[in-house]
Structure formats: structure tokens, C-alpha cells
Amino acid sequence: MQSVLNTVKGTALNVAEYLTPVLKESKFRETGVLTPEEYVAAGDHLVHHCPTWQWASGDDTKTKPYLPKDKQFLITRNVPCYRRCKQMEYVGEETLVEEESGDGGWVETHQLNDDGTTEVEEKICELTLDENRDEMHTPDSNKSAPGAEDEEEDDDEAIDMDAFEESGMLELVDPSVATTTRKAEADLISRQATDEDGGGAAGGSSDSVLRTRTYDLHITYDKYYQTPRLWVVGYDEQRKPLTVEQMYEDVSQDHAKKTVTMESHPHLPGPNMASVHPCRHADIMKKIIQTVEEGGGELGVHLYLIIFLKFVQTVIPTIEYDFTQNFNMS
Amino acid sequence: MTENILQFAAFESFVCPTFWHKLAELKIEHDRLSDAPKPISGHYTNHKAAGCLLEVDYSAYNSSAQPPKFSHNAVGTIYNKNTIEEFKELDKTSLLSAEGQALLADMTSARVLDNPSLLARFFVLSFADLKCHSYYYWFGFPCPLTHPLQLQSEAVRVKDLQNFAAVAEALRAVPSEAQNFFILYANEELESVEVRSLSAALTNIDNTEAEHYYYCFADPSEYEHPAWLMRNYVAFLLMQCPTLLGKTLKFLGLRYDQQMNVDNSLIWKVVQNDACDLTRIENVKFVGWEPNRNCKMGPRMVSMRDSMDPAKLAENSV
Known part of the structure; x- marks a missing residue:
């Protein structure tokens, strides 16, 4: 229901965005919003300090006139995401530790085993592998089946891809082509082999290899809310795009479908993408500015995106973007 | 003997869904019935490379290529046909030859010296079934067939x-x-x-x-x-x-x-001991069609129904 509301709201906001004039004067200090120029300056700062980020120009037909042609939005690609958010939330066992004096216990969330490893982490590994195994047997990822994509759709007439094959073209002998097997596929083959031989006996050598999902993160400028906006596109281990449901597994469960919504990207063609809704960004930013100023410090507008990324991390806690920059609160 | 020749890892095409979305948009709103070949751009990365991939996405159709970070530009052409019959009946060998000859022409002129990315060459033969949201495509990476190294x-x-x-x-x-x-x-x-x-x-x-x-x-x-x-x-x-x-x-x-x-x-x-006269273009043979997932000489097909079919989208949106 929430997503329907979001869709309706999103469409209305598109109209509103069209009518909203471009912010000209800096209101960063008073309200926590950004002008396009400030967004570009903060973006330049981010690109300079975090080399994985870069500017992108997006689709030519969707160029926004209030931003430079080659600096339409920011992008970082192939950010690893090692585990699912659900696992982080449900796997941990909490132990209430009673203090001897009796005034208020505390909660220990990580119990160390004798050998120093945490039980929790091992469980996470097991879960991830099981899930991978399941994913690998879905017909979609089974590369040996041609046209596997349309098998599940009964209303489609089956398409015989063999009919397209050309016979004469292989007659040209070319000794310079290497026969290659991708490492990922080689692993898959060996894993299937161990599954068959060992009858499910765990401990095959390839099992220690953890396959990870990756994410592309985009930061666009939202003209209506006058703040940056984070977009995420996920890919599975085979670089196939994730479905919406799969993507929600990586979003903090408190935020899925509420703060994180599916909307159309302002600079890209194609289906709706997941984004962190920007309606609260300016408020949070304003609070941070106030906190810093109460401590006697001053927050430069060029740090905006670095701080922004720190607070959107709470929404998507599993994506590990490399973050070394710190800023002083006082 | 074959142990001592250098073999190359063939390019593998990797198509982002946005490539098809943009193709559909252009076909409906801009190209309509025209099936003239169009220049596109792709990219490949040598940073933590997986396989030997050549990627294309929505930006392929942009007027100026801006490859992603740690990636390099590849120069390509798309031949998007209007009907499945045209796609099927097109003479694949002569298309490859034509692409290869264009590559050789770039090599002989000074163009490659000025813009070496012309050497990273590809083309796509495609047919977009816009009604069923199915995309048939076949990548080619043209290359003159020379003596092994x-x-x-x-x-x-x-x-x-x-x-x-x-x-x-x-x-x-x-x-x-x-x-x-x-x-x-x-x-x-x-x-x-x-x-x-x-x-x-x-x-x-x-x-x-x-x-x-x-x-x-x-x-x-x-x-x-x-x-x-x-x-x-x-x-x-x-x-x-x-x-x-x-x-x-x-x-x-x-x-x-x-x-x-x-x-x-x-x-x-x-x-390379054996000379191969690439200036006599008409005698040169070319290789480079990408085999399909079964390692046969044939095109690939992808169904974009899940992200394009309005009915599916409506289903998933609630």
C-alpha cells in the first residue's frame, strides 16, 4: 500500500519538480538544502577524495540544463555487498548479561567462541552459501539451457534458438582462439561435481569462496527537494540485475518500501530503480549543521556529500563503500 | 606446434538492461522504420577483470562516449533490423567482412594513430521484438584472420x-x-x-x-x-x-x-614470421562472431518482459 502511495506521490512530485524554480541562493546553513552549484562543488570534493566516485553524463536526452553536461550525477560501480540485511538482523543472538551489583544489565550481542571466532559470523557464511546454491539452480542462471528465460512464460510461443544457428561459419579454422572457462563457472562446475559425488558432504574446497552481490550507487540532484538523492542498482554473483524483492533484502527492514522506494531515475532510461527518498534529507542535514555549530565548528558545504553518505548508510547498512574520510563535529 | 602459438581470449558481450530500454525508446520515438546502422560505444575494464567482457549500456547511444572509471572506450555499430526474417536472412559473412574492411581502412589511414580505441571494435546485429519485449542480438568483434603468432x-x-x-x-x-x-x-x-x-x-x-x-x-x-x-x-x-x-x-x-x-x-x-598482406583488402578473411551460450554460431535472445511489459510492471508495483 505504501508503495502505491509513493508512486502516486512520485508522479505528483514530477509535476511539482517541473514547476519548482532552480534554487539560486545558498540556503545551506538555514535549511540544509543545496543549490546545483553547491551540489557540483560537493561532488567534485567527493570525486577528489574518494577515487571510486566519478561524474557521469547520463542519457543525452535527459540532460538537466541546471547542471554541467558532463557532471549530471555521481556514480560508483561494483560496490560489494557481502551479506543480506535480514541475516544481520536475525542471526545475532543477544545475551543479557547481569551485572553483579544489580543496577542494570547490558546486552552482549557478539559472543566469542573459544577459538576467538564469533559464532555469529560463521552462521552468516553458512547462510550465504546455502542461498547461493539455491540461486545457482534457478533456471534463469542456468547458462546451458537456451532460452531458459521464456520457459516459465506459458503464453509465449517457444522460440527455437537452434534455428538461428549458422553452419558454414565454423569452417574457417582459427587456431588463435583460446578456449576459456570463466573462473566463476569453473567454480560452479566443480561445486556441482562435489555435490553429486559427496552427496551433500560439506567442505569442498570451492565452498570457502564467498560470492558477493555488487551494487552501483548513484547520487543525483533532486530539484524538488533540493538535496542529493541516492539510487542503488544491485547485481547478483553472475552480474544479473537483482529483482526488487531481492534488493529489499539488503535494505534495513525498517526502511524497506517506506524510505526506500522504486522510482524512475532522472538521468537513465529503463525500469524504476530503488532510491532513498529525499524528503527528510534537508532536515537531518540541518540538524547536523546545528550540532557542529553548537560545538563552535563550521561545516563547509563541500563536505555535504560525505556526510550525506554517512547517514544514508543506516538505510542500506550492508553495502560496504570504502569510507575513510572523517569530519569533525566540533 | 600448437603449444607454441599465442591464443587470445575471445571477447564476451555483456549487455546492461538499460541498453535495451534505450534501444526500444529510440526505435519507437526516433528511428521508426529506418534500419540504418548507427554508431554506438561500449567499454571494457582492466581493473579486477572478470572473464573478458565488453559491456554496453544506455550510454552506448550518447553522442560522446564517457566510459566509466577504470574502463576504456570501444567503438561499435548497431545494425538493428526491422523484422526477424531480415535478421535471420542477413548474410553474416559479408557483414563481418564489411566491418573488418572498415577496421582495416582505419588501420591504413592515420585514424588509429590518433584514436587507438578504434582497435577495440565491435558491432551488434539485433532485432527488437517490441511487442513481446524480446531482443535478439549477435555481437561481432571483427579481426583479420592472420597467421598465428x-x-x-x-x-x-x-x-x-x-x-x-x-x-x-x-x-x-x-x-x-x-x-x-x-x-x-x-x-x-x-x-x-x-x-x-x-x-x-x-x-x-x-x-x-x-x-x-x-x-x-x-x-x-x-x-x-x-x-x-x-x-x-x-x-x-x-x-x-x-x-x-x-x-x-x-x-x-x-x-x-x-x-x-x-x-x-x-x-x-x-x-610473426609469415607476412600477411592486409593491404589487399578483398583477399583478407575475417573472424569474430561471438558464439552463443551453447558455444554454437548463433545469436542470443533476452526477454525483457519483467521490466518492460506494462502488465508485469503493474503486477509488481503493488
């Missing part, structure tokens, strides 16, 4: 070179937009290492200096074999500088790992 020794890692520190430093200093194809002059006796552009090093090549050349290229292959695009590089070098025929040539496939180190870049020492 003799491999002089096993591939060597850059970090095993004696002057590795100097070489690594020089490689790191190459600006990213010039990393796709360049030449490294490394003279161990003079302890001199410097990077040169193709045009600077190859126009009026100095044969005594050429002995110390490493012909470098951004290598998107994860295998022991160099990527497919090195094949065009070799053909171009021998065409541009026929004096290199019969000499040992050192090729350096630049590969970055996670930490942005060049340690695992590979060096192949090869010799």
Missing part, C-alpha cells in the same frame, strides 16, 4: 621483471584515457623507462629503440591469454611497421588488481 616463452608477470619498480612507476603515471594502447620504452642498460603514445613511437619507427619497446594495452582478460583486442593491435603494428616482421615483440597486457597494483600484468614475447 609464435610464442617465444611462457607469459611473464610484470613483477618478475628486473626493473619492475621503474616500470610500475611509469605505468602508473599514464593518464587513464591514454591507457588503452601505448608504448613503454624500457632500456635496462641505460636505466631509462618512458611512456610514448602510438603516434609518437610508430611514425618513423627507430629500429634500435624498438628493441626496447613494450607494446602495452589495457587487458580486460582474467586468463593467461591476452584479450581479443590484442589481435588487432598486432595486425595494426605489423601493418604500420613492416620491419617488425620476424622480430621478437614484447606485448604487455596491463591489468590492475583490487589494490590498483599492476603486479599481475602479463608480458608475452611473440614473433
Whole structure:
């Protein structure tokens, strides 16, 4: 229901965005919003300090006139995401530790085993592998089946891809082509082999290899809310795009479908993408500015995106973007 | 005998869904019934390379290519046909030849020297079934069929070179937009290492200096074999500088790992003994059609129903 509301709201906001004039004067200090120029300056700062980020120009037909042609939005690609958010939330066992004096216990969330490893982490590994195994047997990822994509759709007439094959073209002998097997596929083959031989006996050598999902993160400028906006596109281990449901597994469960919504990207063609809704960004930013100023410090507008990324991390806690920059609160 | 020839890892196409979305949009709103070939651009990365991929996405249709970070531009053409019959009946061999001849024409003219990314060449033959949201496509990576290269020794890692520190430093200093194809002059006796552009090093090549050349290229292959695009590089070098025929040539496939180190870049020492006259274009044969997932010579198909069919989208949106 929430997503329907979001869709309706999103469409209305598109109209509103069209009518909203471009912010000209800096209101960063008073309200926590950004002008396009400030967004570009903060973006330049981010690109300079975090080399994985870069500017992108997006689709030519969707160029926004209030931003430079080659600096339409920011992008970082192939950010690893090692585990699912659900696992982080449900796997941990909490132990209430009673203090001897009796005034208020505390909660220990990580119990160390004798050998120093945490039980929790091992469980996470097991879960991830099981899930991978399941994913690998879905017909979609089974590369040996041609046209596997349309098998599940009964209303489609089956398409015989063999009919397209050309016979004469292989007659040209070319000794310079290497026969290659991708490492990922080689692993898959060996894993299937161990599954068959060992009858499910765990401990095959390839099992220690953890396959990870990756994410592309985009930061666009939202003209209506006058703040940056984070977009995420996920890919599975085979670089196939994730479905919406799969993507929600990586979003903090408190935020899925509420703060994180599916909307159309302002600079890209194609289906709706997941984004962190920007309606609260300016408020949070304003609070941070106030906190810093109460401590006697001053927050430069060029740090905006670095701080922004720190607070959107709470929404998507599993994506590990490399973050070394710190800023002083006082 | 076959053990000593250099083999190349064939390019594998990787198509982002946004590529099809943009194609559908252009076909409906702009191209309509026109099926004229159109220039597109792709990209490949030599940073933590997986397989040997050539990627295309929505940006392929942009007027100016802006490859993603750590990626390099590839030059391509799309032949989008109007009907499945046209797609099927098109003479694949002559399309490949036409593409290959265009590549050779670029090699003979000075265009490649000015813009080496012309060597990373691809084309797509496609048919968009807009009603069923099915996309039929077949990638080709044209390359003249020349005599195999003799491999002089096993591939060597850059970090095993004696002057590795100097070489690594020089490689790191190459600006990213010039990393796709360049030449490294490394003279161990003079302890001199410097990077040169193709045009600077190859126009009026100095044969005594050429002995110390490493012909470098951004290598998107994860295998022991160099990527497919090195094949065009070799053909171009021998065409541009026929004096290199019969000499040992050192090729350096630049590969970055996670930490942005060049340690695992590979060096192949090869010799081409048999001349191949690529100037008589009509006699040259070409290779490069990408096999499908069954390793047969055929196109691939992808169904975009889940993200394009309005009915499906409505289903998923609630």
C-alpha cells in the first residue's frame, strides 16, 4: 500500500519538480538544502577524495540544463555487498548479561567462541552459501539451457534458438582462439561435481569462496527537494540485475518500501530503480549543521556529500563503500 | 606446434538492461522504420577483470562516449533490423567482412594513430521484438584472420621483471584515457623507462629503440591469454611497421588488481614470421562472431518482459 502511495506521490512530485524554480541562493546553513552549484562543488570534493566516485553524463536526452553536461550525477560501480540485511538482523543472538551489583544489565550481542571466532559470523557464511546454491539452480542462471528465460512464460510461443544457428561459419579454422572457462563457472562446475559425488558432504574446497552481490550507487540532484538523492542498482554473483524483492533484502527492514522506494531515475532510461527518498534529507542535514555549530565548528558545504553518505548508510547498512574520510563535529 | 602459438581470449558481450530500454525508446520515438546502422560505444575494464567482457549500456547511444572509471572506450555499430526474417536472412559473412574492411581502412589511414580505441571494435546485429519485449542480438568483434603468432616463452608477470619498480612507476603515471594502447620504452642498460603514445613511437619507427619497446594495452582478460583486442593491435603494428616482421615483440597486457597494483600484468614475447598482406583488402578473411551460450554460431535472445511489459510492471508495483 505504501508503495502505491509513493508512486502516486512520485508522479505528483514530477509535476511539482517541473514547476519548482532552480534554487539560486545558498540556503545551506538555514535549511540544509543545496543549490546545483553547491551540489557540483560537493561532488567534485567527493570525486577528489574518494577515487571510486566519478561524474557521469547520463542519457543525452535527459540532460538537466541546471547542471554541467558532463557532471549530471555521481556514480560508483561494483560496490560489494557481502551479506543480506535480514541475516544481520536475525542471526545475532543477544545475551543479557547481569551485572553483579544489580543496577542494570547490558546486552552482549557478539559472543566469542573459544577459538576467538564469533559464532555469529560463521552462521552468516553458512547462510550465504546455502542461498547461493539455491540461486545457482534457478533456471534463469542456468547458462546451458537456451532460452531458459521464456520457459516459465506459458503464453509465449517457444522460440527455437537452434534455428538461428549458422553452419558454414565454423569452417574457417582459427587456431588463435583460446578456449576459456570463466573462473566463476569453473567454480560452479566443480561445486556441482562435489555435490553429486559427496552427496551433500560439506567442505569442498570451492565452498570457502564467498560470492558477493555488487551494487552501483548513484547520487543525483533532486530539484524538488533540493538535496542529493541516492539510487542503488544491485547485481547478483553472475552480474544479473537483482529483482526488487531481492534488493529489499539488503535494505534495513525498517526502511524497506517506506524510505526506500522504486522510482524512475532522472538521468537513465529503463525500469524504476530503488532510491532513498529525499524528503527528510534537508532536515537531518540541518540538524547536523546545528550540532557542529553548537560545538563552535563550521561545516563547509563541500563536505555535504560525505556526510550525506554517512547517514544514508543506516538505510542500506550492508553495502560496504570504502569510507575513510572523517569530519569533525566540533 | 600448437603449444607454441599465442591464443587470445575471445571477447564476451555483456549487455546492461538499460541498453535495451534505450534501444526500444529510440526505435519507437526516433528511428521508426529506418534500419540504418548507427554508431554506438561500449567499454571494457582492466581493473579486477572478470572473464573478458565488453559491456554496453544506455550510454552506448550518447553522442560522446564517457566510459566509466577504470574502463576504456570501444567503438561499435548497431545494425538493428526491422523484422526477424531480415535478421535471420542477413548474410553474416559479408557483414563481418564489411566491418573488418572498415577496421582495416582505419588501420591504413592515420585514424588509429590518433584514436587507438578504434582497435577495440565491435558491432551488434539485433532485432527488437517490441511487442513481446524480446531482443535478439549477435555481437561481432571483427579481426583479420592472420597467421598465428609464435610464442617465444611462457607469459611473464610484470613483477618478475628486473626493473619492475621503474616500470610500475611509469605505468602508473599514464593518464587513464591514454591507457588503452601505448608504448613503454624500457632500456635496462641505460636505466631509462618512458611512456610514448602510438603516434609518437610508430611514425618513423627507430629500429634500435624498438628493441626496447613494450607494446602495452589495457587487458580486460582474467586468463593467461591476452584479450581479443590484442589481435588487432598486432595486425595494426605489423601493418604500420613492416620491419617488425620476424622480430621478437614484447606485448604487455596491463591489468590492475583490487589494490590498483599492476603486479599481475602479463608480458608475452611473440614473433610473426609469415607476412600477411592486409593491404589487399578483398583477399583478407575475417573472424569474430561471438558464439552463443551453447558455444554454437548463433545469436542470443533476452526477454525483457519483467521490466518492460506494462502488465508485469503493474503486477509488481503493488
